[in-house]
Amino acid sequence: GGGAPWTSGSAKYAPVWEAQITCTGTVGSRFGDxxxxxxxxxxxxxxxxxxxxFGGEETAAESAAVIAARLxxxxxxxxxxxxxxxxxxxxxxxxxxxxxxxxxHGGFDQPFQPAGGSLLEPVTFTDHSPAYTTFLMTVDPDGALASSRALSVEQVGAHFDVEPAGAIAVVAGSYVTDFGSGPYTAELSKNPIAQLDAAGNEVWSDIVxxxxxxxxFAHEVAINPDRTxxxxxxxxxxMTFAGDELETSDKSSPVTLLFDAAGEPVRALALQASDEGCVLHPLALSDGSFVVSGTCWGTLAIGAEVVGTPGTPLAIAIRLSGTGDVSWVRxxxxxxxxxxxxxxxxxxxLAGSFHDTIDLGDGPHTSAGRADIFLAALDPSGATLWSQRMxxxxxxxxxxxxxxxxxxxxTSISSLDPDAAPAGDGFTLLNVARLSE
Known part of the structure; x- marks a missing residue:
């Protein structure tokens, strides 16, 4: 890892402070949001x-650790x-x-005991092996373990989201799954979905x-303050969902499916992609609406609107109302x-990394020759207010x-070709920065 690039490029925001995770030797890592x-x-x-x-807990090369921090x-x-x-x-x-x-949350296949909690045992899945049981841990604001449990959910293909009042949405892969009320069998093209309370107990569940x-193929879930x-x-x-007939042809394409607080189907939207591999990531906003975003290739049809160009990479952001209607497409x-x-x-x-040149609507930005970071602000209609490169x-x-x-x-990771890396074993793995205008 290298330095922090926040003050280079067309900087609108500059760092107030920075903090780092530093490492030596070979390191495997993964970070959430x-x-x-x-x-x-x-x-x-x-x-x-x-x-x-961050200058505190030390981890060792002999074993993998789940780390958490408050700054x-x-x-x-x-x-x-x-x-x-x-x-x-x-x-x-x-x-x-x-x-x-x-x-x-994560997956495990051997017993482990989180600090302050009880021993968690992996579940035996009868339909497949190897298998990874999902653990669910909640760390309170003081760093203590508030709760932990093992779920009869295969970690592969599972995704979770939580809303501020504590409700948890989860979708599982096409495996035998039991959220608490009884098992769902493994079925091709079917995914168990559920809402859990803050302790991980089932509120409702269904198969979709x-x-x-x-x-x-289910990808990700988001849950808003209304528990939609x-x-x-x-x-x-x-397929049919909430009375809507959905159809995609030729290529596997994104769909969004909306469930109300009781788990009843509400609304569906199908988008036709010209190429495979277009996966959308949902985000619930504080007003109850949603944004789905992702990177695709070629064209994408959202109703009558078609965006993108054949053979060209495409980044997409779509704002949906709390009832699933399209508000705008960027x-x-x-x-x-x-x-x-x-x-x-x-x-x-919006934030991401890009190579070469990108135009966010207020003029092009050109990278410094490698992957650069961009930031951009959008108004309520989806138009660009400002953008910058770093x-x-x-x-x-x-x-x-x-x-x-x-x-x-x-939070960002910086990397350089090994032949161009600085001398010495120590390096910054993860950089956290607060940026201000």
Whole structure:
């Protein structure tokens, strides 16, 4: 890892403070999004290597650890860090900040005991092997374990989201799954979906998908303050949802499916993609609406509107009302990686990494020769208010994005070709910055 590129490029925002995870030797890592609560910054990830977590907890190369940290929003000082060793760790994500704290989930296949909790045992799945049981952990604002449990959910293909009052939305892969009320059998093109309470107990559950020969693959969920759940998925063929007939042809294409607080189907939307691999990531906004965003290739039809150009990379952001109606569509024909969206008083903030040149609507930005970071603010109609580029000789990728009192909290990883790496074993793995105008 390298330095922090926040002051280079066409800088509108500049750093107020920065904090780092530093490591030596070879390190495996994965980080979830970053969250703001009570004016401070919370984040989590996994580390498999010798690292110092913001000057606090030290991790070792012999075992993988789930780490979490709280940084003071005012100056970036470390409030606390924790590291839980998880043997047989597979997969990880931070679902969000709920009523009891930071919700973390991942997969494991060997017993482990999080600090302050009881021993968690993996579940025996009868329909497939190897298998990874999902663990659900909540770390309270003081760094203590609020709750932990093992779910009869295969981690592969599972995705979670949490709303501020604590309700958790989860979609599982096409495996035997039991959220608590009884098992769902493994079915091709069918995915179990549920809402859980803050402790991980089932509120409602259902099965969603298409009948063969249609192919359906669930991707991610988001849950808004009304406890309405939005599911993004891919569909090739036809299906029925909430009385809507959905049909995609030739290529597997994105669909969005909306469930109300009781789990009843509400609304569906199908988008026709010209190429495979278009996956949309949902985000619930504070007013109850949603944004779905992702990177695709070629064209994408949203109703009568077609965006993109054949053979050209496409980044897409679509705002949906709380009832699933399309409010606006924003398309960028550029090769963008790690596309992130958050909301702020200025409007929606887009962030990502790009190579070469990108035009965000207020003039082109050109990278410094490697992957650079961009930021852009959109008004309520989806038009660009401003944009900026930040970059240097490193490849810079966004890992997380959040808003704090009108400022931005950004986590990033910087990397350089090994032959051009600086001398010495120590390096910055993850950089966290508070950016202000």
């Amino acid at each position: 970053v969250f703001v609560h009570g004016g401070d910054v919370f984040l989590a990830g996994t580390l498999d290597g010798n690292c110092s977590v 003071a929003g005012a100056d970036g000082a470390t409030v606390w860090t924790r590291a839980d060793v998880v043997d047989g760790l597979f997969g990880f994500d931070a679902a969000g900040f709920g009523s009891d704290g930071l919700v973390i 998908g298409a009948d063969f020969p249609a192919l359906f 759940t939005l599911l993004t998925a891919s569909l090739l063929g036809g 398309a960028l024909e550029a090769p963008i990686d790690r596309f992130h969206v958050t909301e702020s008083p200025a409007g929606l903030i 970059g240097d000789e490193w490849d810079n990728t966004i890992e997380g994005l959040a808003e704090l009192d009108g400022d931005l909290i950004v």
